[in-house]
Amino acid sequence: AQTVTQSQPEMSVQEAETVTLSCTYDTSESDYYLFWYKQPPSRQMILVIRQEAYKQQNATENRFSVNFQKAAKSFSLKISDSQLGDAAMYFCASPRRVVSNFGNEKLTFGTGTRLTIIP
Amino acid sequence: EAGVAQSPRYKIIEKRQSVAFWCNPISGHATLYWYQQILGQGPKLLIQFQNNGVVDDSQLPKDRFSAERLKGVDSTLKIQPAKLEDSAVYLCASSLGFSGRVIGNEQFFGPGTRLTVL
Numbered sequence: 364a365q366t367v368t369q370s371q372p373e374m375s376v377q378e379a380e381t382v383t384l385s386c387t388y389d390t391s392e393s394d395y396y397l398f399w400y401k402q403p404p405s406r407q408m409i410l411v412i413r414q415e416a417y418k419q420q421n422a423t424e425n426r427f428s429v430n431f432q433k434a435a436k437s438f439s440l441k442i443s444d445s446q447l448g449d450a451a452m453y454f455c456a457s458p459r460r461v462v463s464n465f466g467n468e469k470l471t472f473g474t475g476t477r478l479t480i481i482p
Numbered sequence: 483e484a485g486v487a488q489s490p491r492y493k494i495i496e497k498r499q500s501v502a503f504w505c506n507p508i509s510g511h512a513t514l515y516w517y518q519q520i521l522g523q524g525p526k527l528l529i530q531f532q533n534n535g536v537v538d539d540s541q542l543p544k545d546r547f548s549a550e551r552l553k554g555v556d557s558t559l560k561i562q563p564a565k566l567e568d569s570a571v572y573l574c575a576s577s578l579g580f581s582g583r584v585i586g587n588e589q590f591f592g593p594g595t596r597l598t599v600l
Contacts, residue, residue: 367524396586406571408525408591417584454524458586461530467513467537468585472524 365389365459369473376445377481383430384440384476386455393417395458398470399429399440403451411453414438442478450480484508486592488574494598500562503595507555507576513537515589516549516559517573525573531557532579561597569599 367388376382388397399411414422414431421429426446430439438457442449452475461467487506495501507514512533517525528547530537533554542549546565551557561568571594577587 392585394584396584396588398586398588400591406573406594406596408573408575410588410590413586413588415584415586460585461538467530467532467580468587469515469527469530469538470589472526474524475522 365457365471367455367457367471367473369453369455369476371476372474373477373479375479375481376442378445378447380445381441381443382445382478384442384453384455384478386438386440386473388436388438388455388457388471390436390457390459392459397429397431397438398456398458399427399438400454400456400472401449401451402454402475403448408454412440445480447480447482450478452477486574486576486590488572488592488595490595491593492596492598494600495564497566497599498563500560501564501597502558502560503572503574503597505557505559505574505592507557507574508590510578511576511590512554512579513577513587514551514557515575515577516557517575519571519573519594521570528559564597564599566599569597571596 397414412424426443455473456470514531516528519525529539531551549559573594574592575589
């Protein structure tokens with residue numbers, strides 16, 4: 364079974380500092396996207412950033428960037444200049460094809476990292 | 483563009499009662515997902531629809547859970563009878579459709595329904 368591992372259940376960072384959340388995954392696909400989702404206390408899951416595995420360049424979205432190491436199957440999220448609104452659960456997710464229905468896919472999520480921002 | 487809508491937002495029931503959740507995906511999204519998220523864990527896929535057909539329901543406890551997407555748009559998820567361990571947040575998500583050479587369609591999530599079974 365495909366696995367996504369987030370080894371840090373909780374992290375905290377001072378406001379305005381930088382924090383890195385780690386994620387490793389397992390896949391047999393050659394071309395795929397990887398995702399980081401954020402889930403604030405309001406519960407709505409929103410996409411933070413996604414990375415195209417076949418691209419060498421790491422994705423960046425404003426203060427959020429990834430460090431993608433394809434050979435190591437590592438996909439960490441770096442948050443720069445942390446803000447109070449960044450406090451949330453962060454989930455890493457990896458897609459895989461549905462074996463019985465090849466044109467479809469599904470996401471496997473990690474167990475999440477709870478990020479606390481210290482004012 | 484309207485997002486994924488879910489109702490109700492909260493539901494409290496006694497064990498052995500039944501409950502239903504409703505989801506309206508983003509217009510034009512062919513794929514709809516129902517997830518169960520137990521407190522402190524990542525979402526677990528219960529069932530996935532492509533239009534009105536079931537793609538994957540391997541994790542759905544079929545003795546008590548059922549879901550339908552009759553017209554390929556709205557979907558309902560039902561639990562009957564509920565157990566204490568069904569207490570969780572039920573998330574609905576949608577995405578555009580079939581995978582191409584590169585897999586990884588972005589999924590858009592609704593606000594979820596928090597179910598408490600007493």
